[in-house]
Amino acid sequence: MTTAARTRGLLASEARKAASTPVTYGFLAAILAFTALNMSLSLSDTTAGLDTAAGVRHVFSAGRDFLFLFIALGAVGAAGEFRHGTAVPTFLATPARWRVLVAKLAAHLGLGAIIAAACVAVEIAIALPWIDAQGTGVTPWSASVLEPAIGSILSGAAYCALGVAVGILVRNQIVALAVTLGWFAVAEGALATFTPEVSRFLPGGLFSGVDNQAAHLLPLPVAVAVLAAYVAGLSLLAARTTLRHDIA
Amino acid sequence: MASGVAARSFDGMQSAPICLERVTKRYGPVIAVEDLSFQARAGAITGFLGPNGAGKSTTLRMLLGLANPTAGAATILGGRYHELDDPTATVGAVLDANTFHPWRSARSHLRIVAAAAGVPAKRVGAVLDEVGLVHAAERRVGGFSLGMRQRLGLAGALLGRPRVLLLDEPANGLDPDGIRWLRGFLRSYADAGNTVLISSHLLSEVQQTVDDVVIIARGRLRLQGSLDELNARAGRTVEVRTTQATELRGRLAALGIDAVRATHDTLTVAGATAETVGEIAALGGIPLTAMTTDSADLEALFFELTAPTTEIEMAA
Numbered sequence: 001m002t003t004a005a006r007t008r009g010l011l012a013s014e015a016r017k018a019a020s021t022p023v024t025y026g027f028l029a030a031i032l033a034f035t036a037l038n039m040s041l042s043l044s045d046t047t048a049g050l051d052t053a054a055g056v057r058h059v060f061s062a063g064r065d066f067l068f069l070f071i072a073l074g075a076v077g078a079a080g081e082f083r084h085g086t087a088v089p090t091f092l093a094t095p096a097r098w099r100v101l102v103a104k105l106a107a108h109l110g111l112g113a114i115i116a117a118a119c120v121a122v123e124i125a126i127a128l129p130w131i132d133a134q135g136t137g138v139t140p141w142s143a144s145v146l147e148p149a150i151g152s153i154l155s156g157a158a159y160c161a162l163g164v165a166v167g168i169l170v171r172n173q174i175v176a177l178a179v180t181l182g183w184f185a186v187a188e189g190a191l192a193t194f195t196p197e198v199s200r201f202l203p204g205g206l207f208s209g210v211d212n213q214a215a216h217l218l219p220l221p222v223a224v225a226v227l228a229a230y231v232a233g234l235s236l237l238a239a240r241t242t243l244r245h246d247i248a
Numbered sequence: 249m250a251s252g253v254a255a256r257s258f259d260g261m262q263s264a265p266i267c268l269e270r271v272t273k274r275y276g277p278v279i280a281v282e283d284l285s286f287q288a289r290a291g292a293i294t295g296f297l298g299p300n301g302a303g304k305s306t307t308l309r310m311l312l313g314l315a316n317p318t319a320g321a322a323t324i325l326g327g328r329y330h331e332l333d334d335p336t337a338t339v340g341a342v343l344d345a346n347t348f349h350p351w352r353s354a355r356s357h358l359r360i361v362a363a364a365a366g367v368p369a370k371r372v373g374a375v376l377d378e379v380g381l382v383h384a385a386e387r388r389v390g391g392f393s394l395g396m397r398q399r400l401g402l403a404g405a406l407l408g409r410p411r412v413l414l415l416d417e418p419a420n421g422l423d424p425d426g427i428r429w430l431r432g433f434l435r436s437y438a439d440a441g442n443t444v445l446i447s448s449h450l451l452s453e454v455q456q457t458v459d460d461v462v463i464i465a466r467g468r469l470r471l472q473g474s475l476d477e478l479n480a481r482a483g484r485t486v487e488v489r490t491t492q493a494t495e496l497r498g499r500l501a502a503l504g505i506d507a508v509r510a511t512h513d514t515l516t517v518a519g520a521t522a523e524t525v526g527e528i529a530a531l532g533g534i535p536l537t538a539m540t541t542d543s544a545d546l547e548a549l550f551f552e553l554t555a556p557t558t559e560i561e562m563a564a
Contacts, residue, residue: 020360
């Protein structure tokens with residue numbers, strides 16, 4: 001079998017795993033529900049400034065508060081291999097474990113992008129009629145809609161892959177969730193308080209940078225590049241450490 | 249190897265499909281497997297026996313590259329598992345009956361494994377049929393009995409039509425029909441020239457299936473040989489009832505097989521298997537009305553071999 005055929009098979013296998021796991025649909029439902037709720041709350045804010053491009057851009061960044069759910073999705077999906085013991089048939093079929101990791105990252109990049117695109121569709125479906133009713137002419141391809149949408153899709157994909165790296169690194173679903181929530185809810189908040197200039201380079205600060213390009217945050221391409229570096233760094237760490245451990 | 253126990257030498261260590269050479273596995277201060285060497289030959293079913301905690305599963309995991317030996321080499325067809333060109337077509341393995349996502353169907357699980365292994369999706373239906381799970385193909389694995397999970401594990405192992413099968417306690421959870429089916433399946437698989445290694449903590453569970461045995465205890469080899477050799481070592485006997493006991497005893501004696509008259513129509517035969525006694529009787533046209541094999545001695549030998557042999561082992 002050629003390397004290309006083997007890679008295609010591995011990708012198909014990882015995609016099927018994600019599509020046949022209830023946790024995927026649970027997270028999808030939660031992310032869509034929170035996105036719709038947050039969008040509705042943002043639109044009902046009388047100070048939202050929907051008659052300005054900045055106001056519209058802010059509203060279309062509604063999903064950014066829930067990007068940690070994308071990390072949780074990737075982490076739970078990856079660590080689930082160890083919880084359910086499916087890591088055994090996975091690594092028997094593909095003994096080169098780094099190949100499994102790469103395929104899992106790629107599959108979750110796609111999954112994150114699809115879910116984020118669905119969020120964007122929900123946001124547009126809710127917001128555009130609302131904004132239009134107020135007499136502000138905004139289309140889906142307006143810069144104030146399109147740019148945050150692209151940012152949301154890119155960040156959703158990257159955060160889902162980041163979750164995979166976390167899941168493979170810790171190999172335990174509960175610990176993976178605790179690490180994710182602990183980092184975003186506690187650790188990064190504390191770091192932002194004491195070292196505010198560093199905050200925009202941290203994973204949590206980055207997603208603000210991806211979605212909301214206020215002057216003091218990183219531009220979208222830089223934020224995406226830094227996020228990709230986090231994914232690569234954590235994946236490399238997982239490949240060099242826990243992925244080499246015995247599979248129970 | 250335990251002192252005084254002779255290991256059977258096969259055609260040569262390198263030619264054996266499954267080969268362990270001085271393998272040791274330590275978990276911190278705990279030695280799970282120590283200096284273990286054995287081989288399993290093609291065309292035979294080898295029983296890998298030992299009490300719980302003897303190191304059987306750890307050994308199988310080292311063969312499959314899921315655990316790294318602390319020392320030594322565990323190879324299949326001359327290479328370590330991760331060096332095999334097409335692992336799924338070389339080795340099929342069932343290590344645990346709980347390596348399935350409970351939410352997935354049997355077919356979905358197998359399609360996932362098949363895709364990763366580069367096996368055509370149409371093989372999924374074939375292996376489900378082979379293990380008798382077609383009727384449950386679309387059911388979630390979470391609702392499967394242990395026996396059904398064992399069959400599903402075996403289906404996954406067979407996806408790539410491997411030449412070597414490694415099965416860890418495959419009879420666990422199988423009903424009598426399932427055990428009979430498994431025996432028949434493994435026999436035909438080995439008879440086709442393939443290599444089968446099955447582990448068990450019960451000799452009685454596999455003695456009707458295996459050709460060779462490897463017995464370990466506390467991570468160390470205690471005996472490797474054929475089942476016939478183990479029988480001979482155990483002094484196993486066959487009790488046969490016939491209306492022509494005198495004539496049968498004479499025919500057995502002519503072949504150097506000792507037979508003692510237990511009753512007027514019953515002989516106790518030592519140093520021969522039931523198959524051999526049956527063949528000799530058939531050749532002489534002697535009708536047999538009953539034949540039983542005394543397995544108590546074999547079990548006793550197994551317990552003797554796996555019992556602690558030193559004060560240190562007894563204290564462990």
